[in-house]
Amino acid sequence: MSFAFGIGIGTQNNQGEWLEVYYQQPIMTPDKALIDVVESALDYQGGNQAIEASAEQLHQFANALRQLGQTEQATLAEKTAKSKRPVVVTVLASDDTASSTPEVYLKLHLISHRLVKPHGVKLDGIFGLLPNLAWTNEGAIDLNELAERQLRARIEGRTLEVKSVDKFPQMTDYVVPKGVRIADTARVRLGAYVGEGTTVMHEGFINFNAGTEGTSMIEGRISAGVMIGKGSDLGGGCSTMGTLSGGGNIIISVGENCLLGANAGIGIPLGDRCTVEAGLYITSGTKVALLDDNNELVEVIKARDLAGKPDLLFRRNSQTGAVECKTNKTAIELNEELHANN
Ligand SMILES: CC(C)(COP(=O)(O)OP(=O)(O)OC[C@H]1O[C@@H](n2cnc3c(N)ncnc32)[C@H](O)[C@@H]1OP(=O)(O)O)[C@@H](O)C(=O)NCCC(=O)NCCS
Known part of the structure; x- marks a missing residue:
């Protein structure tokens, strides 16, 4: 069973090197019959391969696909045969480290088409294969x-x-997944996973290999590798720490029904139903005073020891400056109107 497949139209530079590729209908785990047709019509040799196809080859390919009952891919192949730009047929036999630009673009498409979740596809080494354009x-x-x-x-x-x-284009020039609002399309890169019911406001940002599981109001930044759970909101200008530049190697995530306040930030993963006060940045080494329901000190621990724990409220005591953590009593009721995307 192969890993993924896509018929794409791309751009090459004057040297004939691929710059980018658009795949309208990428597919996961294509069946063997389809791959056999790629072999017979396009001389596919096995493994991970991006095959540049001529109009004539695409007609033959389309006919063979139609005979197989692969109507959608056949129609796509037939349409791309008329392309004024180069057409590539990409087969990923496995999710190995990509070795060409069309392969990287197929992987990024798989995420933005919601066919795989962030971290569900190998993206190491992609920067070297994505030209700055x-x-x-x-x-x-x-x-x-x-x-x-x-x-x-x-x-x-x-x-x-x-x-x-x-190096990355904006996602919406390649795919607009169902049920989303994106106020400023330049703020969401190809390779983002934008869950159904997500609104990304102008200040919001979603990097590649990152995104939202479902309904969310995103007014802050989702760094590469970060996933936000259903029903969680990122307030204006808040920040989730990435692992690409000095953020350490803990993968940051946000559970369900959380609220990161405006200008807040996290360098630890949050569990479900957590709130971070507006303006408070918690890094993994931040010393946190754990308070009981009477606001009495229980103990001082590092924020990383609270990673992934549910029902927490983080705040900076406005009188002492100490970062405090209490049980989050006010579960976040999301404003349904705010989340009505459709
Ligand atoms: C942290 C936060 C959630 C607390 O809100 P809350 O749970 O409604 O708490 P309240 O403001 O009702 O305060 C409860 C008590 O804690 C106290 N308190 C709240 N924040 C405090 C702080 N930083 N330091 C000391 N005491 C504080 C209040 O004075 C109040 O005290 P009281 O019991 O003596 O009256 C809220 O301040 C916050 O930052 N929300 C984020 C909102 C946001 O940014 N949304 C995104 C918009 S884009």
């Missing part, structure tokens, strides 16, 4: 070719708009 109103452009393209556009009376210079 100019993402423009005319698509992805190799930075070495940008000045020439800008000049050409001006000569033709147009302006080339460079929307970002980055």
Whole structure:
């Protein structure tokens, strides 16, 4: 059984190197019959392979797929045969470390199409395979070719708009998953997993290999690798610590029905029904005073010892400055209107 499959349309630079690939209908665990057709029509040799296909090959491929009863993929292959841009058929026999740009794009698509959860696909080494590109109103452009393209556009009376210079494109240029609101599409990168019922407001941000399980109001940052549980809200400007740059190696996550207050931050995973007071940043070594229901000190422990524990309220005592943790009595009632996405 193969791991994943996708027919994509991509962009190459003047050297014929892949810059990016769009897969409209990526699929997980394609059946053997489909892979056999890739072998016979496109000379697939096995393993993980990204095969550039000509229009003629795509027609043959589409016919073979149709005979097999794979109507959707057959129609897609037939449509892509008319593409003015290069077409690639990518087979991932296994979830090995990616070895080409089309493979990385397929993996990122799998997450954003909600076919796998963050951490459900191997993404090590992807940075080396994702070129830093100019993402423009005319698509992805190799930075070495940008000045020439800008000049050409001006000569033709147009302006080339460079929307970002980055290794990752915005997710919504590739897929808009069902039941989401995204106020500023530039803030969600391809490879984000945006759960049904999620609203990402203008200040919200979702990195690749990160996201939300379901209903959430996201007004803060979800760093790479961080997953937010159903019914949890991230307040304005709050931060979840990533593991990419100095954040340590604990994978941060947020349980269900939590609230990270505005400008708060976490460097530990939170369990269900936890609240972090607005403006409080808890790092894993933060010394926390555990209080009982009468606000009496029980003990002082490090925040990392509370990682993943449910029903906690973290606050900074406004008189002493000490970080305190109490039982979270006010379970978070989410405002249903706020979460009505559809
Ligand atoms: C931490 C937080 C949840 C506490 O809210 P709460 O549970 O409703 O608590 P209250 O404000 O009713 O306070 C309860 C008691 O704790 C005290 N208290 C609250 N915060 C305190 C603090 N930081 N230090 C000392 N005492 C504090 C209150 O004075 C009150 O004392 P009392 O019992 O003597 O009257 C709230 O302050 C908060 O930060 N919410 C986040 C909201 C947010 O940012 N949303 C996202 C918007 S984008």
